[in-house]
Amino acid sequence: MLESKELKKLEKEIADIYEAGEIKAPVHLRDGNEDKLVEIFKNLNMSKEDYVFSTWASHLHALLKGIPKEQVKKDILEGRSITLHYADYNFYSSAIVGGISPIATGTALALKKQNKTNRVYCFLGDMAARTGITHESIIYSISQDLPITFIIEDNGKS
Numbered sequence: 001m002l003e004s005k006e007l008k009k010l011e012k013e014i015a016d017i018y019e020a021g022e023i024k025a026p027v028h029l030r031d032g033n034e035d036k037l038v039e040i041f042k043n044l045n046m047s048k049e050d051y052v053f054s055t056w057a058s059h060l061h062a063l064l065k066g067i068p069k070e071q072v073k074k075d076i077l078e079g080r081s082i083t084l085h086y087a088d089y090n091f092y093s094s095a096i097v098g099g100i101s102p103i104a105t106g107t108a109l110a111l112k113k114q115n116k117t118n119r120v121y122c123f124l125g126d127m128a129a130r131t132g133i134t135h136e137s138i139i140y141s142i143s144q145d146l147p148i149t150f151i152i153e154d155n156g157k158s
Contacts, residue, residue: 001041002063004034010059010069014076025079026095028057033153037064040151046121051090051111053104054123056082058093061123065091090118098131100124101150105137108148120148 011029018027030037041064046052054061059081062072067086075084082095094100104122111118128134129152141148 001038001066002069004038006069007034007038007060007063010063010073014059014073014081017077023077023079023081025081027076027081030057030060034060037061037153041065044121044149046119049090049118051092051104051107051118051120052123053100053107053120054084054091054093055097055100055125055128056093056095057125058082058084058091058123061093062086062089062091065089067091098124098128098133101128101131101134101137104148104150105141105146108141108146109144112144112146118147120146121151122148123151123153126152126154 011034014027015029017023037060048066052061052065059072059076062084063069067089072084075081082093084093085091092100092103094103101122101124104120108120111120124134138150
């Protein structure tokens with residue numbers, strides 16, 4: 001698993017490339033919670049078969065899920081920073097605030113109905129966590145005892 005130092009180095013590289021005008025699409029960098037994310041991923045002890053869903057700043061989640069750095073960096077440079085998807089790694093993201101919550105919930109429901117042992121991990125920003133659809137997704141997941149964990153990352157801006 002990548003360490004915080006490596007994640008921060010990639011963030012700096014991407015920021016420099018973006019500021020040079022070489023990326024022609026939005027880029028959302030993390031800046032500051034790399035240590036906490038590394039700790040969270042280590043504590044979750046997720047398997048390759050588990051699913052990770054993320055919102056707009058998903059590149060660190062992708063790297064910590066095990067997607068090769070070169071692949072993630074290439075996709076960011078090609079303008080896909082806020083919509084990274086890697087089906088081979090069970091990794092999906094959405095730039096729509098709160099939009100990933102019902103998708104993650106539906107995946108957890110499908111896993112449960114198929115009697116699979118995979119889990120779903122849904123990373124949300126504090127703004128996405130305040131939306132009605134996320135609230136409904138969490139309540140539904142609890143009431144149906146779904147194999148899903150919601151992780152709320154609070155950057156103090158919402």
